[in-house]
Amino acid sequence: MRPVVSDGVVRDDWAVKRIVLAFLAGAGVVLGVLAYRVQIDNLPYPLTTQARAMAGVVAAWSFLAAGLIAWLRRPGNRLGPLMVATCFALLARQFRFSHDPLAFTVFFLFGELAWPLVGHVALAYPFGRVTDRLEKAFLAVVYVVALAFPLAVLLTYDGTARLRFLDPLPHESLLLVSGNAGLADALQDIYGVVGYGVLAAAFVLLVVRKLVRATPRARRVLLPLLLAAVAAALWAVLNGILTFAETPPPIMDDLFWWQVISLTALPVALLVGLLRARLARAHVGELVVHLEQSSPEELRDELARALEDPTLEIAFWLPERGAFVDSEGRTFDVPEDGPKRAVTRLDQEGEPLAVLVHDPTLRDEPELVEGVAAAARLALQNARLHAEVSAQLAKVKESRARIVAAADEERRRIERDIHDGAQQRLVALALELRSAQRRLGEEADPELDKLLESAADELQVAVDELRELAHGIHPGVLVQGGLAAALESLASKSPVPVTVDAIQERLPPEVEGTAYFVASEALTNVVKHADATKASIRAARANGTLVIEVEDDGVGGAAARDGSGLSGLADRVEAQGGRLRIESTAGSGTRIVGEIPCVS
Amino acid sequence: MRVVIADDSVLLREGLARVLSEGGFEVVAQAANADELKQAVRRYKPDVAIVDVRMPPTHTDEGARAAVEIRAQQPEVGVLVLSQVIEAAHALQLFSERPEGFGYLLKDRVLEIDDFLEAVRRVGRGGTAIDPEVIGQLVGRRREDDPLEELTKREREVLELMAQGLSNRGICEKLVVSPKTVETHVNSIFGKLGLMPAPDEHRRVLAVLAFLRA
Numbered sequence: 090m091r092p093v094v095s096d097g098v099v100r101d102d103w104a105v106k107r108i109v110l111a112f113l114a115g116a117g118v119v120l121g122v123l124a125y126r127v128q129i130d131n132l133p134y135p136l137t138t139q140a141r142a143m144a145g146v147v148a149a150w151s152f153l154a155a156g157l158i159a160w161l162r163r164p165g166n167r168l169g170p171l172m173v174a175t176c177f178a179l180l181a182r183q184f185r186f187s188h189d190p191l192a193f194t195v196f197f198l199f200g201e202l203a204w205p206l207v208g209h210v211a212l213a214y215p216f217g218r219v220t221d222r223l224e225k226a227f228l229a230v231v232y233v234v235a236l237a238f239p240l241a242v243l244l245t246y247d248g249t250a251r252l253r254f255l256d257p258l259p260h261e262s263l264l265l266v267s268g269n270a271g272l273a274d275a276l277q278d279i280y281g282v283v284g285y286g287v288l289a290a291a292f293v294l295l296v297v298r299k300l301v302r303a304t305p306r307a308r309r310v311l312l313p314l315l316l317a318a319v320a321a322a323l324w325a326v327l328n329g330i331l332t333f334a335e336t337p338p339p340i341m342d343d344l345f346w347w348q349v350i351s352l353t354a355l356p357v358a359l360l361v362g363l364l365r366a367r368l369a370r371a372h373v374g375e376l377v378v379h380l381e382q383s384s385p386e387e388l389r390d391e392l393a394r395a396l397e398d399p400t401l402e403i404a405f406w407l408p409e410r411g412a413f414v415d416s417e418g419r420t421f422d423v424p425e426d427g428p429k430r431a432v433t434r435l436d437q438e439g440e441p442l443a444v445l446v447h448d449p450t451l452r453d454e455p456e457l458v459e460g461v462a463a464a465a466r467l468a469l470q471n472a473r474l475h476a477e478v479s480a481q482l483a484k485v486k487e488s489r490a491r492i493v494a495a496a497d498e499e500r501r502r503i504e505r506d507i508h509d510g511a512q513q514r515l516v517a518l519a520l521e522l523r524s525a526q527r528r529l530g531e532e533a534d535p536e537l538d539k540l541l542e543s544a545a546d547e548l549q550v551a552v553d554e555l556r557e558l559a560h561g562i563h564p565g566v567l568v569q570g571g572l573a574a575a576l577e578s579l580a581s582k583s584p585v586p587v588t589v590d591a592i593q594e595r596l597p598p599e600v601e602g603t604a605y606f607v608a609s610e611a612l613t614n615v616v617k618h619a620d621a622t623k624a625s626i627r628a629a630r631a632n633g634t635l636v637i638e639v640e641d642d643g644v645g646g647a648a649a650r651d652g653s654g655l656s657g658l659a660d661r662v663e664a665q666g667g668r669l670r671i672e673s674t675a676g677s678g679t680r681i682v683g684e685i686p687c688v689s
Numbered sequence: 690m691r692v693v694i695a696d697d698s699v700l701l702r703e704g705l706a707r708v709l710s711e712g713g714f715e716v717v718a719q720a721a722n723a724d725e726l727k728q729a730v731r732r733y734k735p736d737v738a739i740v741d742v743r744m745p746p747t748h749t750d751e752g753a754r755a756a757v758e759i760r761a762q763q764p765e766v767g768v769l770v771l772s773q774v775i776e777a778a779h780a781l782q783l784f785s786e787r788p789e790g791f792g793y794l795l796k797d798r799v800l801e802i803d804d805f806l807e808a809v810r811r812v813g814r815g816g817t818a819i820d821p822e823v824i825g826q827l828v829g830r831r832r833e834d835d836p837l838e839e840l841t842k843r844e845r846e847v848l849e850l851m852a853q854g855l856s857n858r859g860i861c862e863k864l865v866v867s868p869k870t871v872e873t874h875v876n877s878i879f880g881k882l883g884l885m886p887a888p889d890e891h892r893r894v895l896a897v898l899a900f901l902r903a
Contacts, residue, residue: 505748508773509697512796517700519800524708527802545800552797556774569742569750569772570779577778581830593782 106164110157117153117176121146124183131186132256141345142183148353149179152210155356159363167217168363171210172356178203190261198243198264201235201284204324207352208292211317212299214359215310216453224295231288238280240264245273253277253331281328289325293318306398306448310365313358316351323348365397373460380468385475386416388468395461398448405473406441407480413444416472418480435462435469443469486666493664497563497602504563512555519548564605572601576608576626583612585621585641591628596635600687603665604628604637607683610658611639619643619679634667635687640680647673647681655681690813693718693733695726695752696741696771705739705799712806721745723755730759730766736813737767741796753783760791767812771796777826780819781902788854788894792818807859817854817894824852827901839881847874852897856890 128142156172163169182200184192208231212224219225246252247268248259296318303311327344376395383391393401404413404421413421423444426432431449435442451458462469526533526541559565567575573591580587595601608626615624621643628637647655648671659669662683673679692714696702699721706716718729722745730738738759742752756768767790770783780793792812798820799805808818828837828849840848843864850860860871879886882900887893 505743509743509748512773513698513701516796516799517698517704519797520701520704520708523800523802524704524711527711549797549800560774565774566776566779568748569753569774570776570782571750574776574778574782577781578776578826581777581826586830 110160113173114153114157117150117173117180120177120180121150124149124180127186128183131188144346144349144353145183146180148349149176151353152176152179152356155360159360163217163363165217166215166363168210168213168215168359169217171206171213171217172359175203175206175210175356178206186255188258188260190263193260194243194263197260197262198236198239201239202232204284205231205235207317207355208321210359211292211314211355212295214314215363221299224299227288227291227295231284231292234280234284234288238276238284242273242276242280245269245276247273250274250277253281281331285328286325289321289328292321293325296321304448304450305400307450309397310362310450313355313362316355316358320348320351320355323351373457373464376461377464380465383468385468385472388465388472389416391468392445392461392465395464396447396451396457398451400448402446403443403469403472404446405443405469405476407473407477408440410480414476414480416476416479418476418478418483433458433462435466437466437470442466443473486664489664490666493661494599497599500563501568501598501602504559504565504568507555507559507562508565512552512559515548515552515555519545519552522548563602567601567605568598571595572604572628575601575605576628579605579609579612580626583616583624585612585616585619586623587612588623588625589627591626592630592635596687599665600635600685603661603667603685604635604683606661607637607658607669607681608639610654611681614647614654614681615639615641615643615679618647619645621678630687633686633688635685637683637685638680640678642678644675645673645677645679646675647671647679658683690737690810691715691717691733691735692809692813693720693726693729693735693738695720695723695729695738695744695755697721697744697748698741708799708802709806709809712802712809714806714809723751726752726755727759730763734763735766737769737790737809739769739771739809742770742772753779756783757785760785760787764790766790767815768792769794769809769812769818771799775820775822775826777823780823781898784819784898786895788817788898789891790815790817792854793823794818794820795822811854811859816856816890819853819894819898821849821853824849824901827852827898830901836882840878844874844878844881847871848878848897851875851878851893852901854890854894 125142125146128137128145129139132142152172153176156169156174156176158169159166159172160169178200181196182203184196185200187193187196205228209219209228212219212221212228219228242252243262243264244266245268246260246262247265247270248261249268250270250273251257252260296314299314300308300311323344327341327348330338330341330344373395376391379391380388389401389403392403393399402415402421404415404423406412407414413423415421423432424430424446428449430446431452433445433447433451435445445458445462447458522541522545526538526545529538529541556565564575564578566578570578571593572595573589573593576589576591580589596604608628612624612626615621619641621641624639624641626637626639628635630636655669655671658681662669662685665685667683667685669684670682671679672682690713692709694702694705694709694716696705702719702721706719709716717733717735720726720729726738726740726744729735738756740752740756740759742750742756744751744755753770756770759766760768764787769792771794772779773796775795783793784791790812792808794805794808798808811818828845837845837848846864847860850863855863857868857871857875861868864871876886878884884896884900887896
């Protein structure tokens, strides 16, 4: 876990740096103009045109401008310097057209480095570092190839071979060792195939690989690389044609322009992508406004939008529980901070407040995460309280369900004890008295007979009273006959005619108990207040819920007021994790629907 | 007549056995739970099995379920269910459209020894014995346009006794009236309720109960 650090931009050598950057800008402009002149002066029509020469310079300047801005705005990122270097390499490359032996030799040798640099810029995007081993190896190969082949050509070029892209007049290589026109030609062919064909194709594959392997958030950031892939692919095709075609096809011209345009657009796209975090900071302002209007449940979505990370998760620290919970108060397992998920902890007065679990690419934009976190601090505190309350509420709900279940169980137990204990014994005892009475028969002393008679009668009264008592505690028919029988029994005792349609199967006792309670209370209400001529009870199962429904044709207008029978009913059903609906409009009857979860 | 008694209370079981023996029944086996009961019924094929609804282990409806099972598998065995609570709906669940050899009584009825012995005998002979309380609940139930209101008080009594499963002779003895009078009442009741006269007592019980449930 990485605590957020404060935004400490170091500005000591600010002035020095500005001078350096201004110098580079000036040098780039001057070099560009010179490069344009060199190309126009040395390359006769139709090998080049003013437009083409200008386009090459503009592409280089695009790298220069983007590089300087990136350097300024993202001082810690090496992408800016890399882009500036690419600009100079692209411009320097034009000086190989020169017929001055030294200029030709130097810039022919190093001019090709422009291409590895373009690849380097692309693969180092957006953090200025190439970390992937395969990409590193690729770049190493490209740098070597881009140096080795021009060197080999210079060693063998004696002015007789035709130099690709250059004018037909001979140049002078200062590095000539032994002239061999055939070898120089072959080297250029191989370089065209390997350097511009194979390596460009490999680069396209690397970009595709990078995009495929990226997380959704990173993929969006990496999208400008597609431009680089397009430029490279076009460049490969162009060089293939130049190497193998006797006469260039007409499409050649279009391909050239598309290649130049994509190359010119690439640094701009990369710069925009690079500064997105900066742009995203503008979202932070929006976020502040949005947060004022959003509920704690929406906080995550707002932050995810501001951070542009749809995978964002938030968990809150509950000190008394010593654990992180989600916004609903459920325990949240914070993952390890690793390559798959990054974890940023937000503290408040030395205590953890929350953690953001986010896309690892956000690690490189700490100032964005920090900005968002700062903007959302109050909302986060709110959401934490919300989560805390949710957690407590969940606990209370659980304990309420447990208490109700325990009370129910106790009632069932007492009812059972009465029936199977005291009542059984009293009946047995009365039976013995009756037996004794019969055995004495006619000869018995009339007074003794009377005594036995009244004792047995008293016992029977006691049994009846016990039965009533037990029924009041818990209806025995619910235990013996299940919900359907109990509802029938309820209906048969109602002064208002009631029809019953109930499932016959046995359900868990707490479900039967609650459903019976709903029906019984609702029916009591019907009799007391509804002034109904008839009522109906339905009990059916649907999708793991028992739906109990009591409907009458009375005056309506029933509501669950505090302390009323109906509000007690709602409490009871909710304690079971269910829901109670009361549909009652004045004059059109009342319908009470209880939905009780039932998983048996 | 051979009887099996199933009740988890030893005291009550013994008391019942004594009363039944003295009343001329042969108690062939006693059972303390549903499994013992089913075994005993298979083994002794009694005329009547007297079954307590609630028995171990859960004391809910083990006895009732055993009764339903016995009636399905050995229809020749009469089953008299004794219940701690009397609910018409529960009685009718167990009754399941077959009144032959079926009884459902409140447990306390055993204290009216003569009536109880008569009920056991009736069930043993393939008759019916439904607790007066059950019939009372069915008759007392409120209906829209209740045809029972057309019956005289006497006819109502006769209807209830018919529904309990009593034969005409039984009703005569109970009400101390002549067989002729009972027959007149029965015909009048069937007429007023719009029921077809039933050819035998089983179907008469069925018809009357079906009417009362509707």
